[in-house]
Amino acid sequence: MSDTYIIEVGSQPAGIIVRAPGGYRFFAATHQFDRLEGQVFRNAREAERAAWRLASGMPLAA
Template sequence: MSNTFIIEVSSQPAGIVVRGPGGFQFFAASHRFNRLEGQLFRNAREAERAATRLAGGVLPTAA
């Protein structure tokens, strides 16, 4: 099983996730996905879903 996955949204790079002791940590590839930077996910698919929601404006913006 791979330890690193590239996350894309609409064929554009969102970031990578790297497997670690607590799960998969997200590293943003562009400022658009900085809100996910450093977050841990159970798996790569969960990170991809979060990036897709963020790109679609579904996640609330940070204050």
Template sequence: MSDTYIIEVSSQAAGIVVRDPEGFRFFAASHRFNPMDGQIFRNAREAERAAFQFAQGAQQTVTAA
């Protein structure tokens, strides 16, 4: 099992997750995902889902304005 994964949302890099003793720590690759920076996830798939949901929420906020 790998220790580092790239997380992409809509073919754009959201960040990377790196295994640490607590789980997988997220490091944002763009300012858009800075609010997620430093969060810990159980696994890379959980981080990917969270990034996707975060992006969907941000998109809904933009279209609602």
């Protein structure tokens, strides 16, 4: 399993996630994804879903 992943929404870069204690920490690539900055996700898929939800205007999961 990789230590770093690039997260994209469509063809737009959302950020990167880096392995951290407890999962993967998100670093936003653009201001649109600042709300995810610093959040820790269990895995890459969870981070990608959060980025898609944010870009779609959907509420982020608690």
